[in-house]
Amino acid sequence: MIERLDYATLQHLWWLLCSVVGALFLAMTFVQGGQSLLWQMAKNQTEKDLIINSLGRKWELTFTTLVLFGGALFASFPKFYSTSFGGAYWVWVLILFTFIVQAVSYEFRRKPWNIFGSLVYEGFLFLNGVVGILLIGAAVGTFYTGSNFQLNDSNFVTWTHPLRGLEAALSPSISSIFNIAMGLFLVFNARTLGAMYLINNLELGEVPEMETRLRSACWQNLLLSLPFCLLIVGSLLFMRGYGIVDAKGTIEIVSFKYLRNLLANPWLLGLLVVGLGLLIVGAWKTAKTSETRGIWLGGIGTVLIGLTVLLLPAYNSTAFYPSRVDLQSSLTIYNASSSPYTLKVMTYVALAIPFVLAYIAYVWRLMNREKIRIEDTGDKAAY
Amino acid sequence: MIENLDLGMVNWARAQFALTAMYHWIFVPLTLGISWIIAFYHTIYVRTGSEEWKRLTKFWMKLFGINFAIGVATGIIMEFEFGTNWSNYSWMVGDIFGAPLAIEGIVAFFLEATFFAVMFFGWNRVSKGFHLFSTWMVAVGSNLSAVWILVANAWMQYPVGQAFNPDTARFEMQNFFEVAFSPYAVNKFTHATSSSMMLGAFFVISISSWYLLRGRHVLMAKRSIVVAASLGLIASIFTIFNGDESAYEIAQVQPMKLAAFEGLYEGQTNAGLVAFGIINRDKKVYDTQPAFTGFNIHIPGVLSLMANRSFGSFVPGMKDLVYGNAEHNILGAVQRMELGKKAVTSLDAYRQAKKAGDEAAAEVQLAAFNENKAHLGYGYLNKPEEAVPPVALSFNAFHVMIFLGTLFPLIFIGYLYFSYKRTLEQKKWLLGLGTVTYILGMIASQAGWIVAEVGRQPWSIQDLLPVTIARTNLTAGTVQTTFFMFLVLFTLLLIAEISIMVKQINIGPEEN
Numbered sequence: 001m002i003e004r005l006d007y008a009t010l011q012h013l014w015w016l017l018c019s020v021v022g023a024l025f026l027a028m029t030f031v032q033g034g035q036s037l038l039w040q041m042a043k044n045q046t047e048k049d050l051i052i053n054s055l056g057r058k059w060e061l062t063f064t065t066l067v068l069f070g071g072a073l074f075a076s077f078p079k080f081y082s083t084s085f086g087g088a089y090w091v092w093v094l095i096l097f098t099f100i101v102q103a104v105s106y107e108f109r110r111k112p113w114n115i116f117g118s119l120v121y122e123g124f125l126f127l128n129g130v131v132g133i134l135l136i137g138a139a140v141g142t143f144y145t146g147s148n149f150q151l152n153d154s155n156f157v158t159w160t161h162p163l164r165g166l167e168a169a170l171s172p173s174i175s176s177i178f179n180i181a182m183g184l185f186l187v188f189n190a191r192t193l194g195a196m197y198l199i200n201n202l203e204l205g206e207v208p209e210m211e212t213r214l215r216s217a218c219w220q221n222l223l224l225s226l227p228f229c230l231l232i233v234g235s236l237l238f239m240r241g242y243g244i245v246d247a248k249g250t251i252e253i254v255s256f257k258y259l260r261n262l263l264a265n266p267w268l269l270g271l272l273v274v275g276l277g278l279l280i281v282g283a284w285k286t287a288k289t290s291e292t293r294g295i296w297l298g299g300i301g302t303v304l305i306g307l308t309v310l311l312l313p314a315y316n317s318t319a320f321y322p323s324r325v326d327l328q329s330s331l332t333i334y335n336a337s338s339s340p341y342t343l344k345v346m347t348y349v350a351l352a353i354p355f356v357l358a359y360i361a362y363v364w365r366l367m368n369r370e371k372i373r374i375e376d377t378g379d380k381a382a383y
Numbered sequence: 384m385i386e387n388l389d390l391g392m393v394n395w396a397r398a399q400f401a402l403t404a405m406y407h408w409i410f411v412p413l414t415l416g417i418s419w420i421i422a423f424y425h426t427i428y429v430r431t432g433s434e435e436w437k438r439l440t441k442f443w444m445k446l447f448g449i450n451f452a453i454g455v456a457t458g459i460i461m462e463f464e465f466g467t468n469w470s471n472y473s474w475m476v477g478d479i480f481g482a483p484l485a486i487e488g489i490v491a492f493f494l495e496a497t498f499f500a501v502m503f504f505g506w507n508r509v510s511k512g513f514h515l516f517s518t519w520m521v522a523v524g525s526n527l528s529a530v531w532i533l534v535a536n537a538w539m540q541y542p543v544g545q546a547f548n549p550d551t552a553r554f555e556m557q558n559f560f561e562v563a564f565s566p567y568a569v570n571k572f573t574h575a576t577s578s579s580m581m582l583g584a585f586f587v588i589s590i591s592s593w594y595l596l597r598g599r600h601v602l603m604a605k606r607s608i609v610v611a612a613s614l615g616l617i618a619s620i621f622t623i624f625n626g627d628e629s630a631y632e633i634a635q636v637q638p639m640k641l642a643a644f645e646g647l648y649e650g651q652t653n654a655g656l657v658a659f660g661i662i663n664r665d666k667k668v669y670d671t672q673p674a675f676t677g678f679n680i681h682i683p684g685v686l687s688l689m690a691n692r693s694f695g696s697f698v699p700g701m702k703d704l705v706y707g708n709a710e711h712n713i714l715g716a717v718q719r720m721e722l723g724k725k726a727v728t729s730l731d732a733y734r735q736a737k738k739a740g741d742e743a744a745a746e747v748q749l750a751a752f753n754e755n756k757a758h759l760g761y762g763y764l765n766k767p768e769e770a771v772p773p774v775a776l777s778f779n780a781f782h783v784m785i786f787l788g789t790l791f792p793l794i795f796i797g798y799l800y801f802s803y804k805r806t807l808e809q810k811k812w813l814l815g816l817g818t819v820t821y822i823l824g825m826i827a828s829q830a831g832w833i834v835a836e837v838g839r840q841p842w843s844i845q846d847l848l849p850v851t852i853a854r855t856n857l858t859a860g861t862v863q864t865t866f867f868m869f870l871v872l873f874t875l876l877l878i879a880e881i882s883i884m885v886k887q888i889n890i891g892p893e894e895n
Contacts, residue, residue: 057504060496063455068488070462075485078477078553085463086470086855093467093865096460097872103456104876107449113886115879153734154552156471158856338478339548339555349486356493363497363517366509382504 002347010343011333014076015314017350021069023306026186027299028062029133031055033194035102036129036187037217038122041198047210048122049110049377054201055194056106056383057367061360063103075346079155079336080321084139087149087157088165091139098124098132106383133190137183138169143313144235144258145175146242146324160325178235181228182309188225189302192218192279196286196295203371218294219287222280229276236262236312242322242330249335251319251327261316268308268315275304393854395862396468401836402866403460405829406873410454412828415529415576416583416618417447418522423610425518429511439603442892443587446884448503453880457873468862472843472853479545479556480535483563487531495524529579530572537568540835541636542844547756549733549749554847567632571835573625577618578828581791584615585824588798590888592817595808600891609802616795623788627689633838634690637845639704640838643772644781645686646674647700650708654698655681656689662778668701668771701774705767716761716770719846723762726755760847769849772840780833787827794820 005013034055042048074081085092101124108114109121147168148161161167168179195218204211241257244250254260262269282297314320319330337343376382421443428436462484466473473480501509501517509517538544544561545554556562588611591604634641641647646662647654660679666672684694691698699713707715733748764770794816801807807814839845843853 057500060455060499061493063459064488064492064496067459067462067492068485070466071481071485071488074462074466074473074477075481078481079474081466081477081481082470082473085466086468086473086857089467089855089857089861092463093868096463097868099459100456100872100876103459104452104879107452108879108883111449111883111886112890113882115875115882154471155474156856164861338481339551341559342478342482342556345556345559346482346485349482349489352489356489360493360497363501366513367501367505370508376504379506 002344005344005347007340007343008334010340010347011337012315013347014072014337014343015320015333016311017353018069018072018076019307019310019314020303021065021072022310023303025062025065025069026189026306027193027302028058028065029186029190030193030197030295030299031059031062032102032129032133033187033190033192033221034129034198035125035194037191037194037198037214038125041195041210041213041217043209043213046374046377047207049382050202050207050210050372050374051198052106052109052125052383053377054198054372057372058197059102059106063099066099076338076343077331077333077336078338080331082155083149083151083157083331083336084147084321087159088139088142088147088168089159090163091135091165091168094166095132095135095139098128098135102128102132110383129190129194130187133187134180134183135169137186138179139165140186140309141175141179141182142168143310143320144239144241145178146322146330148325149323149329150326151323151329178232178239181231181235185225185228185232188221188228189279189305191221192225192283193295193298193302195221196282196298199286200292200295201368201372203373206374215287218283222283222287233272241313242319242327244317244319244332244334249332251322251330251332253327257318258312261312261318264316265311268312271304272308275301275306275308277301279305391859392857392862393851395859395866396854396857397850399468399862399866399869400464403457403464403869403873404832404836406869406877407454407457407461408829408832409825409877410450410457411529412575412579412582412825413450413586414447414454414525415579416581417443417450417586418525418583419580420583420587420611420614421447422515422519422522423614424607425515427610429515435602436606438892439607442603443607444502445887446586446590449880449884449887451499453876456876460869468855468857469843469853470855472848475553475848475853476545476844478553479538479542479562482556482559483531483535483538487528491524491528491531493524494520495528498524526576529576533571533575534563534565534568536835537565537571538562539842539844540571540839541565541567541632542847543567547759547847549730549752550737552730552734554844567636570625570629570632574622574629574831577621577625578788578831580618581615581622582821582824582828584611584618584795585791585820587611588615588794588817589819589821592814592820593888594891596811596814596818601808603892605802605807608798608807612795612798612802616792616799619788619792619795623792626788630689631692634698637839638690638699639701639770640772640777641690642699642701642704643774643777643838644834646774646778647686647698648674648702650697650700650703650711650713652687652697653684653695654686654690655683656685657778657782658682662775664775666774668705668768701771705770716764716767719758719761720764720767722755723758723760723764725762726752726759727762729755730759757846760842760844760849763849763852764841769841772838777834777838780830780837784827784830784834787823787830791820791824791827 034051038051042051105121105124109118148159150158163170169176195214199214236258239258240253240255242251243254243257245252278297278301282294282301285291286294314333319332321331323329424440428440498517498520502521505514505517543565544556544558546557548555587607591607594600594604645657658680660675661677663672663674663676666674687696687698688694697711703713705716707713707718729748729752733745733752736745736748797813801810841849843850
């Protein structure tokens with residue numbers, strides 16, 4: 001069956017698969033959200049240790065999902081990989097920097113002789129939770145607002161802005177406002193998810209005051225995320241986009257492009273509405289009732305929102321990585337993908353994904369049968 | 384294509400990649416090697432139910448965890464650096480190179496990440512059997528991830544299963560199985576993983592020897608040593624054999640690299656392997672200076688045997704490979720540059736004709752390109768001598784690796800012999816040597832990667848894509864900034880890691 005798939009179908013399929021991985025990553029940023037809540041939610045060492053030990057069991061899954069997102073994009077859309085990573089150099093280097101310091105912080109934070117002291121490692125976690133996610137959001141925003149690059153005949157990239165990607169968030173322009181709004185939405189969404197996750201994963205009977213703080217933070221962060229969400233959705237309904245207008249792949253500015261995409265693919269609109277609905281219901285139940293399973297609704301909701309955000313700028317003959325300085329350098333799923341052979345090979349490999357998801361689900365069902373208690377943080381294997 | 388080329392930037396980008404790769408490789412081989420050793424310890428605990436073995440397993444797991452975290456931290460930059468610093472490379476070979484990286488993520492990283500959490504936190508949460516299974520899965524997952532990144536690296540050294548597509552201006556995969564099961568990849572994997580197992584064994588031996596010298600945790604140390612030295616001995620012998628196989632592969636597909644390892648400028652029949660020699664750093668391939676300064680010893684015929692499995696065979700030297708050798712039918716870089724430039728010109732002409740819609744002309748140019756495409760990379764060299772890698776660094780790294788690699792099995796045998804005789808605690812000289820074996824193993828391991836990567840220069844993809852083309856269009860200043868940024872960050876993290884590790888070793892298993 002895979003052998004019979006045509007090139008365009010493979011390109012659509014692989015953008016979908018990359019988007020699924022990207023959307024799963026956004027849902028898994030409850031780890032980063034939890035990190036950014038640490039100082040606010042934990043008022044003593046015991047509470048801190050509880051939060052760190054809960055997040056510390058999951059950080060690597062989030063990290064690995066991000067690595068897979070990068071690997072999948074490299075394998076399936078190498079021109080995006082080369083153009084964006086090589087071009088928007090500083091944005092990606094800074095994002096990576098925050099993930100490097102995150103990776104050691106759980107293990108090192110409470111160990112004796114860790115040189116810098118716990119506070120520094122907690123600061124690293126905060127940095128990753130806020131700056132890392134903000135910059136990822138700004139980078140995703142450029143899928144809609146465009147970037148400053150040109151490709152030559154050999155498809156080698158030249159970035160035309162000296163900030164090399166950071167202009168997405170720092171240049172004084174309407175595009176930057178959109179990109180920052182995307183980043184802030186992801187930051188507050190991650191915090192909402194983080195609060196929901198901790199409520200689900202911790203034995204809070206031992207720390208009732210922290211439970212109150214977490215439930216309240218869940219709702220506050222949802223409310224803080226909504227204006228940015230509204231700004232993004234409102235902009236998408238009106239903003240112009242970058243469309244493929246003929247069979248040769250010519251790119252032109254098209255008015256109301258993303259509204260057109262939503263109308264041409266009403267299921268995307270459905271994903272967005274259902275996703276937002278699930279997120280709001282999850283947060284409401286967590287904040288206003290004694291429900292502990294809100295993270296499932298919030299997580300699934302975030303996956304659906306993430307899918308919409310990543311599919312909308314790519315499907316329906318749209319350039320998903322538009323160039324603001326040279327329209328014809330813009331990347332589409334057609335001109336940026338790997339060869340049909342490689343996409344087919346990778347499709348066979350992707351058949352393993354359900355098995356991977358199955359064993360992850362099985363293992364974590366076993367591990368999460370009991371909630372994290374204060375006594376778990378005293379274990380010598382703990383963080 | 385090479386307009387605006389900033390060589391300083393290329394060298395800084397190479398330095399940054401070397402820096403991040405070498406830091407990463409401080410931690411990775413330990414993860415690869417010790418994960419198996421811990422799995423053995425854990426198995427013994429589950430089979431015997433002995434609390435002593437449980438304490439021992441938990442102790443080594445603790446150290447594993449500290450090392451693992453920083454290995455992950457230094458690893459993420461590696462994947463994305465292909466894009467940030469080598470973006471032209473990412474485009475030109477991403478169709479082939481990206482696939483192993485994605486497969487690594489799907490089949491290996493999740494296995495590692497999921498079961499790592501069970502291994503550490505599963506003591507009272509899952510059954511004993513499932514917990515042990517998870518420890519084994521961490522070892523399998525870690526080593527599976529090594530498979531795919533080494534497949535990718537082997538492809539850079541021996542680019543099989545691909546073809547250049549002149550329409551997309553990139554190399555595209557033609558046969559996945561040729562890429563995945565290339566003999567180069569198989570050798571690379573077996574050599575890297577067996578040498579890592581050896582390093583893991585040295586880690587255990589170094590710490591355990593220190594305990595024995597101090598008279599602390601004696602039972603745990605002796606038990607740890609017996610398992611580690613047994614596995615280490617098997618791994619060290621295996622490493623010698625697959626190392627020899629690697630050298631044979633290199634001789635077949637990267638003869639220049641082999642010649643640089645041995646400081647072999649003039650090709651020879653019955654070529655000797657250097658047993659001792661100080662390489663002349665000032666010598667150039669075109670001059671008549673001696674290759675070695677002062678006294679040197681060659682073992683006759685051994686290099687020929689290693690390269691071609693025959694004592695009397697001819698091994699080409701760097702001069703042959705740069706200027707050609709008609710007698711032995713060797714095309715030099717001089718000739719290959721001519722053919723490569725023809726390929727580049729034909730490719731440009733083909734693309735111009737295509738743009739102009741002149742199909743007939745395009746077909747003619749394509750035929751001309753196909754005739755010379757095997758030499759494409761040489762078309763981007765400025766002078767033939769650029770085809771020679773840094774000789775002194777390659778030579779020294781190779782010989783340090785060989786010397787230490789030969790010594791290692793003897794150390795393991797010593798430990799096993801005196802353990803069997805029950806006199807290990809009295810052999811202070813061996814225990815003293817044992818405490819530094821981890822450092823020696825690390826030196827050999829890092830030298831191995833210097834051999835592999837410096838020896839490949841000037842190519843990012845052997846014969847097809849030089850590093851000068853593979854780069855990202857960045858300024859030298861930008862890359863210098865990130866170089867020092869990563870240098871400072873990784874050094875600080877390494878200091879913290881060593882400090883934490885030392886403290887944990889000092890505390891010992893009782894406290895764990």
